[in-house]
Amino acid sequence: MKAVLMTAPGNPEVLQLQEVPDPKIEKDTEILVRLRAAGINPIDTKLRKRGTFYPNQMPAILGCDGAGIIEAVGANVQKFQVGDEVYFCQGGLGAKTGNYAELVVVDERFVARKPASISFAEAAAAPLxxxxxxxxxxxxxxxxxxxxxxxxxxxxxxxxxxxxxxxxxxxxxxxxxxxxxxxxxxxxxxxxxxxxxxxxxxxxxxxxxxxxxxxxxxxxxxxxxxxxxxxxxxxxxxxxxxxxxxxxxxxxxxxxxxxxxxxxELMLTPMAEGMVSAQQDQAKILEQCAGLIDEGKLKIHLSKTFPLEAAAEAHKLLEVGSTTGKIALIID
CATH class of the missing domain: 3.40.50.720 (NAD(P)-binding Rossmann-like Domain)
Structure with missing residues (x-):
């Protein structure tokens, strides 16, 4: 698959589009998602500049927020099936594949159904x-x-x-x-x-x-x-x-x-500390927000999108500051 790799800590140019092996389902509660979009967040730029949570596991794929379509499911997946549209905040801290990529493997317990009324880019910009x-x-x-x-x-x-x-x-x-x-x-x-x-x-x-x-x-x-x-x-x-x-x-x-x-408040703590119950609670928050979005009570403002290969340009824009709403990467 294609993915944007962070080759070393540094300026946005350390983000490079490369071919990497497809991720594989390893646990029976995991799902394989073909990503359609990834959110860009300040944590991404901070990790790029100073290094990830796991500096010994380089290069890394950044991106905590993602949205896409389930392509395969583990043997014990209960909530989802192939073809379901989902969104989530998982990965991207340096240990597991982040969402600046075409594919990602996520535990179904930490995922929510994508709001049906918005685009993949808007959904990917939302979770964090x-x-x-x-x-x-x-x-x-x-x-x-x-x-x-x-x-x-x-x-x-x-x-x-x-x-x-x-x-x-x-x-x-x-x-x-x-x-x-x-x-x-x-x-x-x-x-x-x-x-x-x-x-x-x-x-x-x-x-x-x-x-x-x-x-x-x-x-x-x-x-x-x-x-x-x-x-x-x-x-x-x-x-x-x-x-x-x-x-x-x-x-x-x-x-x-x-x-x-x-x-x-640091919403990344459950993921960083491997707190399963807390991550499930966060998925429930996304489920409730999806309902509010589809009822027209909650909006995600997406100010700018970039193609996956322009992740460095997206980082530059975010670091300038004064962005209204969110920025996302489109993954074709």
Whole structure:
């Protein structure tokens, strides 16, 4: 099969299209999927630059997100059959074949049926951000109806999904964006208070929108200084969830004085740690999201697609920043 190999850590040019052996089903619960598309995520670019989780297993095939059609099934596969369309977040960390390829083998327990109403490219762009936003808001943040939430980078991959999930839960949503165009984009997703952070102090704007109290929950998808700058925008005894690792120099004084509950969200942990039950739970999240998508209650915004052989160009675009929604590779 054709696959994009990461030959060594480095710049996007280390991603090279090559012929490699087809993956084989080795366990009776595995399925062989002919991929039609693969999602591009920031974790892919980070692994490409610094090295994978398994540096001794090179070259590697990146890509956690995939969507395609089942081509073969193991002897004990129960949920799926040949011809079924599926989507999933599996592989791509360096140990097993990722999804920048024509074929991939995945355990059926970690896979969900693809939403019927969207393309393979849209489906492939969805899993990582859906699971991340769902776990951050619903599991870590315990978001309930009537609560107020601040979502950073609302026009981004995780952010644009988080806005919709928050609204589905009945929350009021403030969100930071970088332009008027993106402000209109997030309004169309249901955001109540878009904040143009380049022109406005997002903390003051958040406090103004909540009558000085702050939000019940802040969701940080940016990290760095934004994480600590967000503390005063959260109400006393509120929650802040971040998907980035806080810096060792983080000043926790404001968070401590406000009795904030700090939560970390990394949806890759179950896959990296081999936690079968948790991976099954994530597949259930994708099943629920597929239903919401097919009911027209949840949308995946795909801003750009590239052919498989242009994976390096896709990485370059993502690393420029300011992408609205998601990017995906089309695999013919």
């Amino acid at each position: 951000v859906l699971i991340t936003a769902w776990e951050a808001l619903y599991d870590r943040g315990r978001l309930e109806a009537g609560r107020k939430v601040l979502i950073h980078a609302g026009a981004g991959g995780v952010g644009h999904v988080a806005i919709q999930l928050a609204k589905l839960q009945g929350a009021d949503v403030c969100t930071t964006v970088g332009s008027e165009e993106k402000a209109e984009f997030v309004r169309n997703l249901g955001a109540d208070y878009p904040i143009l952070y380049k022109q406005t102090d997002f903390v003051q704007a958040t406090l103004d929108s909540t009558k000085g109290e702050g939000v019940d929950l802040a969701f940080d998808t940016v990290g760095g200084d934004i994480f600590t700058q967000t503390f005063p925008a959260v109400m006393v005894y509120g929650d802040i969830v971040t998907i980035l690792e806080p810096d060792s120099s983080t000043n926790w004084k404001v968070a401590r004085n406000r009795n904030l509950r700090i939560s970390l």
